[in-house]
Structure formats: C-alpha cells, structure tokens
Amino acid sequence: MPENLPADTLESETPDITFADFNLDGRVLAALSDVGYEKPSPIQAATIPALLEGRDVVGLAQTGTGKTAAFAIPALSKMAELADLNGPAKFTQVLVLAPTRELALQVAEAFASYAKHIDNFTVLPVYGGSAYGPQLAGLRRGAQVVVGTPGRVIDHLSKGSLDLSNLQYLVLDEADEMLRMGFADDVEQILAGTPEDKQVALFSATMPSAIRRIAQKYLNNPQEITVKSKTTTGANTRQRFLQVMGPHKLDAMTRILEVEDFDGIIAFVRTKMATEDLADKLRSRGFQAAAINGDIPQQQRERTIEALRDGKIDILVATDVAARGLDVERISLVVNYDIPHDTESYVHRIGRTGRAGRSGDAILFITPREKYLLRSIEKATRQPVEQMHLPSTETVNELRLNKFAERITETLATEDVSIFRDLISNYENEHNVPAAEIAAALAVMAQGGNPILVKDLPQAPVGQKERAGGRKDAFGSRGPTRTLTEGNATYRIAVGRRQRVMPGSIVGAIANEGGLSSSQIGGIDIRADHTLVELPAELSKDQWRALSKTRIGGELIHLELDKGRKPNRERPAGDFKKPHRKGGEGFRSDRGHDGGYRAERSHDDSRGGDFRHDRSAASDDRKPRHKKGAGAGTGRREKW
Numbered sequence: 001m002p003e004n005l006p007a008d009t010l011e012s013e014t015p016d017i018t019f020a021d022f023n024l025d026g027r028v029l030a031a032l033s034d035v036g037y038e039k040p041s042p043i044q045a046a047t048i049p050a051l052l053e054g055r056d057v058v059g060l061a062q063t064g065t066g067k068t069a070a071f072a073i074p075a076l077s078k079m080a081e082l083a084d085l086n087g088p089a090k091f092t093q094v095l096v097l098a099p100t101r102e103l104a105l106q107v108a109e110a111f112a113s114y115a116k117h118i119d120n121f122t123v124l125p126v127y128g129g130s131a132y133g134p135q136l137a138g139l140r141r142g143a144q145v146v147v148g149t150p151g152r153v154i155d156h157l158s159k160g161s162l163d164l165s166n167l168q169y170l171v172l173d174e175a176d177e178m179l180r181m182g183f184a185d186d187v188e189q190i191l192a193g194t195p196e197d198k199q200v201a202l203f204s205a206t207m208p209s210a211i212r213r214i215a216q217k218y219l220n221n222p223q224e225i226t227v228k229s230k231t232t233t234g235a236n237t238r239q240r241f242l243q244v245m246g247p248h249k250l251d252a253m254t255r256i257l258e259v260e261d262f263d264g265i266i267a268f269v270r271t272k273m274a275t276e277d278l279a280d281k282l283r284s285r286g287f288q289a290a291a292i293n294g295d296i297p298q299q300q301r302e303r304t305i306e307a308l309r310d311g312k313i314d315i316l317v318a319t320d321v322a323a324r325g326l327d328v329e330r331i332s333l334v335v336n337y338d339i340p341h342d343t344e345s346y347v348h349r350i351g352r353t354g355r356a357g358r359s360g361d362a363i364l365f366i367t368p369r370e371k372y373l374l375r376s377i378e379k380a381t382r383q384p385v386e387q388m389h390l391p392s393t394e395t396v397n398e399l400r401l402n403k404f405a406e407r408i409t410e411t412l413a414t415e416d417v418s419i420f421r422d423l424i425s426n427y428e429n430e431h432n433v434p435a436a437e438i439a440a441a442l443a444v445m446a447q448g449g450n451p452i453l454v455k456d457l458p459q460a461p462v463g464q465k466e467r468a469g470g471r472k473d474a475f476g477s478r479g480p481t482r483t484l485t486e487g488n489a490t491y492r493i494a495v496g497r498r499q500r501v502m503p504g505s506i507v508g509a510i511a512n513e514g515g516l517s518s519s520q521i522g523g524i525d526i527r528a529d530h531t532l533v534e535l536p537a538e539l540s541k542d543q544w545r546a547l548s549k550t551r552i553g554g555e556l557i558h559l560e561l562d563k564g565r566k567p568n569r570e571r572p573a574g575d576f577k578k579p580h581r582k583g584g585e586g587f588r589s590d591r592g593h594d595g596g597y598r599a600e601r602s603h604d605d606s607r608g609g610d611f612r613h614d615r616s617a618a619s620d621d622r623k624p625r626h627k628k629g630a631g632a633g634t635g636r637r638e639k640w
Helices: 007-013 026-034 042-052 067-086 101-114 132-141 150-159 175-180 184-192 209-218 246-259 272-284 298-310 343-350 368-381 393-414 418-431 435-446 462-468 503-514 541-547
Strands: 057-060 094-097 122-126 145-148 169-172 199-204 223-226 237-243 264-268 289-292 315-318 331-336 360-366 488-493 524-526 531-536
Touching: 026 067, 026 101, 042 057, 042 067, 042 199, 042 223, 057 067, 067 094, 067 101, 067 169, 067 199, 094 101, 094 150, 094 184, 101 122, 101 145, 122 132, 122 150, 132 150, 145 150, 150 184, 175 184, 175 199, 175 209, 184 209, 199 209, 246 272, 246 360, 246 393, 272 289, 272 315, 289 298, 298 315, 331 343, 343 360, 343 368, 360 368, 418 435, 503 524, 503 531, 503 541
Parallel strands: 057 199, 057 223, 094 145, 094 169, 122 145, 169 199, 237 360, 264 315, 264 331, 289 315, 331 360
Antiparallel strands: 488 531, 524 531
C-alpha cells in the first residue's frame, strides 16, 4: 500500500476492496459482519494494512472518517492471534488516549463491539471525574484494552494500578484536540514511560508543529496517511443546531415538534437503551413514537417501519445501525438527539430526509463541549449549520391552548355528548358547582396528569444575555464570549491560568462537591486570574452551600454569577449572590463470566447506569501537572 495515499485516489483504484481482503482474524471479521460493516472507508483501507504489517502510522483525518475502526480492527486482530498462541493476557496490551470522557466511552464501546467474539477479553474506559473504585477493580482483574483521558491514565500510573510494561499498541486519538486542551505534557509523560518496541498510531485532524515533534520523537519511521473527507449533504436539507444541555433535550425536542410543522420524524441516539428510553418519554408526552435498535427482532422492526410509513406512528427513535438502509418517503425531519462522533454517520442520518428532490430538515442538539464536533461536521460537509433558538414559552402555550380549543370544537361536531351533558347538569344541580368549574375539572382529567402549559426554562441574568449577544456591560467587559446554552448561566470562579488550573480540575471539583452531573456542566473558559464556567441558571441552596466550601489547588473558588467584572476575592466563604428566581467496570466479551458487561450489550452514555461509573465529570479531576512554562503566562484564553 503506497504512503500518503489520499482518499479519492484510494476509492477510485480499489472500489471492490472488503474487510475480508485484509487477512483479519475470523472473530474480528464476524463482529464486523454483525455491525453491518462491508467495505472499509478510505482511511481504513489505507491504515489497516500498514498497522497489520507492524508500521507506526500518522493519520491525518477529520473526525468522522472511520478512524476508530482503522486502529481498533488491526489491534484486536493481532491481540486475538497472540491470545491463541500464549493464552488470554492479564496485562494491558492496548492503550488509547482520547481528549474527552465522551470520546473515550465512544472508542471503548467500538472496541467492545469489534471484540464481541473474542473470549476472555476486556475493554476498560478510564476517565476523570468518575469513581476510582470500579476502574481499580477492572484493572486488578485485567483489562487488555484501556481507553482513557490523559490525566486519569497518569493517575493510575502513579498509583501503580495501571502497568504498561507489556504494552504492545498505543493510540493517540484526536491528538491536536488533546494538545489544544492542555494535555501536551501528560501525553509526553505517558509516551516516555512505555516500552520502546510498542507500535504507535497517531491520528489528528491537523498537523501543528507540536504534533509533528511528538511524531518525530516517539514514532518509528511512521507511514503518513492523509485522507480528505468527500462527505457531502443534500443541498435540499436545511441543517440547524440547538445548543442545549442534556437535562433540557427532551423539553427542547417537544417544543420544537409542537411549534414547527413536520410529518414523519427520525430521532437518532447513540445507544440501544436510549432508543427505548426516549420513545417512552415521547409517548408519555402524547407523541406517537416507537424505537428500533439491534435487539429488536426483524419482524417487529418491519412492522414498526410500516407503521411509520402508514402514519400510525410519527416518530422513530433509532440507532445508526438499526436505521441503515431505511427509506420512508414521509420522513421530513431528522433529529440528532445525540450528536454522532462520526461525520459519516451524521451524513447518513440526515440522508434519511430530503430524498428524491424533496425538502427536508435536520436538527442537531449539542452541548458546549461538543462544539468541536460541530466544527468537524461543517468542515467535512463543507456546509454551514445554522444556529436555532428554542421556541418561546408564550408561543408554545398559545399553540397548546388553541389546539385544546380545536379538540373541543371537533368533539362537539363529531361526537354524541348527550350522556355527558346530562351528567354535568345533574352534578351541577346536586353539588351547586358551576358548569364551567365542572368542565375545567374534566379538562384536567383529560390531560392525564400532564400540564397543559410549559414553564420557562431557568434564565440567565439579562446582563449575561446582552454580553453573550455581543453587547458590552457598564464595566467595559465583554464578559462571556460564547453563546449561552438554553437553561444555563455563566459563573465566575476565582482561579485561572495563574493558579495553573486545568479544565478537568474544575469539572471534577464542581461535579464532585456540588453534586452536578457532567451533562449540567457546560463550557469552561480559563482566563488569567479567573475562569468562566457554564452551569444551570438556578442552583439549589444545597449546591450553593457545597460549592461555597470547594477548593481547587487549595484555593476557594468563590463561585458567583458573572457580571462582567473581576470576582470579589474578599467575600467570605458562602456569602454569594444567588441568581434571581421568578417563582466499570468495563466492557467484557467473555460470555457467562461474572462481573462486567458483555461486549455485545448496549451502553447508554446519556443515562449513566450501564457502565457502573459515577459519571459526574467529563474529563480529569486531578490536580494539574505542568512542566516549566507549560500553559502559564501565554496571554491567551484556554477554552474547553
């Protein structure tokens, strides 16, 4: 396979290449068949042979080109063959470093799915902000593949719980993103402590000088593979995104569906469990919804799709694999409820609408930490995704009241109400209650316990909204430079670059002390002497009380709502101005083994229960480790 082979050349010269042509282990091939993989993507076709030959690789590819499979498949094929020769390994053979908790979980789940037919094989995700107990237990039992964020990997190395002396294979995934987030020293520290004869694969969307230096220092004569994404989306599909935190996604989706006019809808989530969960919640709100995923029998899947075609259901909640090949003419909207980490998946998802010349809509829900994935999608598809805002409470409530009135009119015109008229008349006479009051009680009963009106999401202070929109405040400060997420506000804490804090330290401290989940913590903007953090606009008294005692690096954080000026460091602990209120164990494929999860089992990243991890933070909760001159005093903002 020639070096530096671009994607378009590879595709034109080897259009019929399949995974079977790579001489992979049969168990890995069987797993690929199970997930529906037939032909490799360009980066897979170029990278897999090089890695199977034992070459180090530098892959230049955007997020979403299929690079996870490109490094996971050859690694697992080799590990399976070594296990046949030497027996199941108890030590870590493969280490994958990823910049964020979300990506680490995504990569770990991919490894698990490709390893489902390999007996006695464990994939363990390790990341900051979660409890050490399950991770320590998983490492003690033995994990052949460890996928982790750099800070937590270093923590385990320092504790002696992670032994890399027998490492065969090291992957740096999204290396440029790791360096952008300030993990350069951590990555080099990990690389320096691994065996010299290991095989290394480095993947990055760009090749800045720092990445080039790491490649030259730690990789052995690497083959450089450049893949340019040719992914495009339909010009007749309108693409929009809404910045919304996890707890508000369901409210956001229901408001959008009530205000805008759509026909058939597909909502994409990442996991099998999430399909059932979201479909149940939508049905409880009055929508005709059903789920399809890999665990649903084919006959039931066909009946569900037929119901969507016939209009018996309006919303199909699906995973990527379950929706493969789906073509239903009445689909007019695709909702990316969970953003895909794969650009090609995004294109395939929104390709379910806007087909055969028809117009379609695609809406993407993102959190502030997923903004980089949005940038990758826009870059790969070469199309902008416009920002949308949540429909107002007044608009939604007006529509709900009008629809309720229309139901009354329709019922009076089409149904025989004489029995109920007599019932109300008798009740009115017997209990001396006005008919209007009785009708109101019946309306409440008809709602089935669901409120007819929606409430406002918690709102950020007016000044914050103005600054987020570009207006300066009275203090001449620009304040927050990012778009505020629905239901969130910007807070200041009195530590910044001068105290050498890192995003993971902040997330870990706030999540662990304040009892917040990672889905409630938004963007983090580290500045010279303070940091802006996006949190729920309304914090409870208990959360304020707990955060009043929180320290990072030994210093009280002095949490307060951001007002566009420096935080008051002199304020006594706990004396805060509160916002104004209007009213694992790892993946396991050793079927039948106690403890842990089988590789073929679905894991719900969004619900948190399946991994048995305390997912209270998104990255590393450790104290930052810096070498001299790293990150401090650069005069630039570090955003996460």
